[in-house]
Amino acid sequence: MLNRRARTRKSILLMAAILALLLSACSKPESPAANPSAKSAGEKTADPTQETPAATPAAPKTLTIGIVNAPVTLNQINTQGSSASLAPINLLNDALLDVTDEAAFIPKLADSIETQDKQTYRIKLKASAKWNDGTPFTTADVAFTLKSALHPKVDTSFQLNFIEGLNEAGKLDEGVDDIAGLTVIDATTFEIKTKSPIDPLVFNERFGAKVNFLPEHILKDVNTEQLATHEYFQKPTVTIGPYKFASYVQGQHVEVTKNDNYYLDVPKIDTIFIKVLPAANLVAQLQTGEIQMNSLPVGLVPITDYDKVTGFDNVNVTSAPASEPAELFFNVEKLPDKKVRQAIAHALNRPQIVEKLLKGQAEIIDGGIPSKHPYFNATIKNYDYDPEKSKQLLKEANWDTNQKLTFLIPVGNKVREQAADILVQNLEAVGFKIDVQKFDFPTLIDKVEKGEHHITIFTRDYYIEPSLYFTTYKSDDPESVIRYNNPLVDELIQKGEKEIDETKRHEIYHQLQEVLHEDVPTLAVYSEKRLQVVSKDVLVGKPLNLGTFNNVNQWDIAVK
16 A cells, blocks of 8 residues: 555656656747846857957047138137137037028027017027036026126127117126026026117027027136136137037147037037138148138139049039129228229229139129018129229329229138239329238237228128128227218118018118218128038038038938
8 A cells, every 4th residue: 555655656756757757848948038037049148257349439530621811710719800710619619590502590599589669679598508517598697698798898880889888889888797688588588678669680690690698607716807808708618519629729620529418419420620710721731631621711612722622533523503603892981082992893803813813613703681671772883904094093183193002911821812912003003002911810800900901801790681782881990990970871780670561671771872872981802602621421411601610410421
């Protein structure tokens, strides 16, 4: 009986063991995802004594942009009228709005800008916006920037005289600390009230797109009157753009690296190197690949090199539309008789410059507004090339033929220098004596601001809002290089800035262009179709007349 029970127990245990083996064989193996230590069939078991090799990091992406005029500052609240400075400043700093090459405004730091009456503008900031050190960007930064930049002892390139509480120079009066037209609602909302209703175009360009900001948490303890000399403006390490400061050697280069804390998509290109080089080297280094892109308007490839660059097999070449013109600026205090300025206009063989020097890839206009701009007055007849009429006007003006005109010419733009040489020959042919002096752009600007010229030549920036083309003609403009005073022009400029009816604004600006055409305080020489030369390694991105960097965080370049 006992043996039978034992045999029975052994049979049960044997059957249980067989059943366990069957169940084990039929069960599904655990996936490697569920158990990192589990191995797929055929996978080698790692030796725990050996380290797993690290993944090879992706090669850094670097883009080098060539320019021929050196940036003079990195100060985002005072660009000093330097077009060359705008490239690094715009890479380091976002404004409330940006612009596209089709002159459309797009939001950056602003989530929205709204107005019901064209006088009170409510701005909502992006809640995600932050400085590159991770500090949130708030209305405290907006208020700090405006109070600092608009302080009477601080120089600024902001043009905000339409804001309530600011004087005609766009500054706070002595002893006034608060801006009457600024109201902070909360950390991400504020309002700007203007003195009277203004066209939203004025607000969007002058305030939305042209105002860059200072980090309050970095500069709040700096004496306002000593702000401009603070080390921050030589090394602006905390900014709020797609790129952050790396290095700056004046006259040589600016280097920026991508901002990994950028509140929009982080840039794909790691480093952008803005290289200052002589005009003669620009084309050569595009060919060798040392630079991958030229820049507009401060890194122009001469149209005279068109055949050469189109023969390079490593670049793509396109042409931008006719641009803002190279323009003569007269010191009206030294040339007060408009007949003399008109004589200069008739003496210039601009058709020769367009046809021979620019190979027909340009057009002639007299004013500073490009012909494709919606406020361009197409009814104005250009001053024609007429040396005899020029001589007659000089005779009527009793011009002293022994007087010598100082003509200051910036170096760097090869075509503009060659055009200026032709202009000098034209002027000498009708009896003018010319003292030609050539300087790098920062030196030239310093000299013309001191009034050391009779004539100078350079190119202004493109503006969407037409009033910005005319600020230099104001009699009280402290930065004017023409020293021009015409009460009617002052009146029309003021009317144009305040008028909110588009049809009436066109009428005002057309009349203003007619008055200036008669007085000739400035004269355009040519408006060229600029070459855009870009390496084939660049997958996204190219120089534009307007809004070059509005999507720079999407630019990309192949890594070899």
